[in-house]
Amino acid sequence: xxxxxxxxxxxxxxxxxxxxxxxxxxxxxxxxxxxxxxxxxxxxxxxxxxxxxxxxxxxxxxxxxxxxxxxxxxxxxxxxxxxxxxxxxxxxxxxxxxxxxxxxxxxxxxxxxxxxxxxxxxxxxxxxxxxxxxxxxxxxxxxxxxxxxxxxxxxxxxxxxxxxxxxxxxxxxxxxxxxxxxxxxxxxxxxxxxxxxxxxxxxxxxxxxxxxxxxxxxxxxxxxxxxxxxxxxxxxxxxxxxxxxxxxxxxxxxxxxxxxxxxxxxxxxxxxxxxxxxxxxxxxxxxxxxxxxxxxxxxxxxxxxxxxxxxxxxxxxxxxxxxxxxxxxxxxxxxxxxxxxxxxxxxxxxxxxxxxxxxxxxxxxxxxxxxxxxxxxxxxxxxxxxxxxxxxxxxxxxxxxxxxxxxxxxxxxxxxxxxxxxxxxxxxxxxxxxxxxxxxxxxxxxxxxxxxxxxxxxxxxxxxxxxxxxxxxxxxxxxxxxxxxxxxxxxxxxxxxxxxxxxxxxxxxxxxxxxxxxxxxxxxxxxxxxxxxxxxxxxxxxxxxxxxxxxxxxxxxxxxxxxxxxxxxxxxxxxxxxxxxxxxxxxxxxxxxxxxxxxxxxxxxxxxxxxxxxxxxxxxxxxxxxxxxxxxxxxx
Numbered sequence: 220x221x222x223x224x225x226x227x228x229x230x231x232x233x234x235x236x237x238x239x240x241x242x243x244x245x246x247x248x249x250x251x252x253x254x255x256x257x258x259x260x261x262x263x264x265x266x267x268x269x270x271x272x273x274x275x276x277x278x279x280x281x282x283x284x285x286x287x288x289x290x291x292x293x294x295x296x297x298x299x300x301x302x303x304x305x306x307x308x309x310x311x312x313x314x315x316x317x318x319x320x321x322x323x324x325x326x327x328x329x330x331x332x333x334x335x336x337x338x339x340x341x342x343x344x345x346x347x348x349x350x351x352x353x354x355x356x357x358x359x360x361x362x363x364x365x366x367x368x369x370x371x372x373x374x375x376x377x378x379x380x381x382x383x384x385x386x387x388x389x390x391x392x393x394x395x396x397x398x399x400x401x402x403x404x405x406x407x408x409x410x411x412x413x414x415x416x417x418x419x420x421x422x423x424x425x426x427x428x429x430x431x432x433x434x435x436x437x438x439x440x441x442x443x444x445x446x447x448x449x450x451x452x453x454x455x456x457x458x459x460x461x462x463x464x465x466x467x468x469x470x471x472x473x474x475x476x477x478x479x480x481x482x483x484x485x486x487x488x489x490x491x492x493x494x495x496x497x498x499x500x501x502x503x504x505x506x507x508x509x510x511x512x513x514x515x516x517x518x519x520x521x522x523x524x525x526x527x528x529x530x531x532x533x534x535x536x537x538x539x540x541x542x543x544x545x546x547x548x549x550x551x552x553x554x555x556x557x558x559x560x561x562x563x564x565x566x567x568x569x570x571x572x573x574x575x576x577x578x579x580x581x582x583x584x585x586x587x588x589x590x591x592x593x594x595x596x597x598x599x600x601x602x603x604x605x606x607x608x609x610x611x612x613x614x615x616x617x618x619x620x621x622x623x624x625x626x627x628x629x630x631x632x633x634x635x636x637x638x639x640x641x642x643x644x645x646x647x648x649x650x651x652x653x654x655x656x657x658x659x660x661x662x663x664x665x666x667x668x669x670x671x672x673x674x675x676x677x678x679x680x681x682x683x684x685x686x687x688x689x690x691x692x693x694x695x696x697x698x699x700x701x702x703x704x705x706x707x708x709x710x711x712x713x714x715x716x717x718x719x720x721x722x723x724x725x726x727x728x729x730x731x732x733x734x735x736x737x738x739x740x741x742x743x744x745x746x747x748x749x750x751x752x753x754x755x756x757x758x759x760x761x762x763x764x765x766x767x768x769x770x771x772x773x774x775x776x777x778x779x780x781x782x783x784x785x786x787x788x789x790x791x792x793x794x795x796x797x798x799x800x801x802x803x804x805x806x807x808x809x810x811x812x813x814x815x816x817x818x819x820x821x822x823x824x825x826x827x828x829x830x831x832x833x834x835x836x837x838x839x840x841x842x843x844x845x846x847x848x849x850x851x852x853x854x855x
Contacts, residue, residue, distance in 0.1 A: 368401035385416050419453035471506035490517045491543035498546040518550035537561040556598045563590035636663045665706035672707040691722040723758035743770045
């Protein structure tokens, strides 16, 4: 049997059918096995098994071949398993539904952590940190866990030193798993940080206590103590912060002292100035806590004064005080309510500025009501606001009636004016436009009187236009029919005065003309007698008196001239007689005595009489209009 086997297969050194020797075939098989071991492939077996050699050597060789075949097959299986385990996942990290295996989760976490963002690193560390030694990926992810743990520890150190957040730093360190090699150093760092943190907080507490007591030197000493700490958060950031706080506290205290000194002088202006100064104090300072009671007291005083000004209708002053009080945040709401109350009243008052009503005034009243209704029910100014709203609501109805009356009153008709009077009379007492309504009622009544009396005055003008004595007398009688206290009474009386003057001129002018004719003829005495016939109070009386005075001066001047001539003649005659009878030495005294013998009245008569002014009659007006009305025809 063995011989057949020997004969059936090729012997060492013999050539095979394909040209290979047996030794070459063995060598080829070993190469195939080596390739199989390196490639972890179970499929690299030879197509033709070598012949089994006879005897003991053939058995061990066959056993060796079988053993090698089993090892190759096992290696191929293990290699295939490891290849499958280490295959990159095909999951889409953006779609959570495809991330179902731990390998896929690790792949996505690692990919995200490569960005360097701390949240992604923490998420990856939390994922890998919860895997224990029994997890297939435990040993594979340990290098990543260590790497990510150092990143988190460094981020915690930066958080503590940069932002000064101890709690955040501890929270970051808490993400480091206990089985990480970084866990122990992280805990040591936490302990060191906590010790330095406690020292810094103690120093800061001492500094804050000194600032509350306004002990500036002690607070400045704590700045130096902070500068000696190793932690950069305390040594740099907090040193700067504490130094800045000390400066702010000192400035705030100076502002508070200045405000208190200003308010101590009294007066609303001083209180407002003190509030403005104190409001500049930083709210984060201890001085602001000390200033708050002052601010509240000053604001309350200003609000009380503001309400007094509101009652006194000094609305601008009330608003100014409210704005000053609003600088105090604790009184800002109440101050705003006072401002609303005053502004609403200002708006309502603007609706009363113009004499004639308009739709805009109704809108302004509505705006005033809306502003007043913004004052809440719990406000100290709520009663005043609601009282004003109720008053303005009543005024709206009355204002509508008055607007109707004004519209109707524009029609120049007796019935329309009567309707306007009835409508305006409904405006009640106490309404802001009550006085205006009563004034318009009086005006419309006068308009009715003008409409009723205007025909009489027109008729009088027609009668007077004839310029005859009878026409003027009839015109005067017609105009005098307009009695007191009718609206056209004054105008009618003015025309009566004009027409009476014209009638008197018409009656007395012939008399004055005759007197002037007599005077021109040299009959001054007769002219004076003729002119005295014009009685006092007549239109030409002043002209007659002026003419009489002139004529009297002419008579007096003529008499003085005659007396002077007589005196000069007598003087000359006396001088001649004296020369003939008296001695020569007495000539001069006699001449002086003769001159002295001339009576003073004669000398005065020789002086020229002063010129008297000539009085010219002032032109009388053709028409006197005392009350507005339709134009009456002027006398021709």
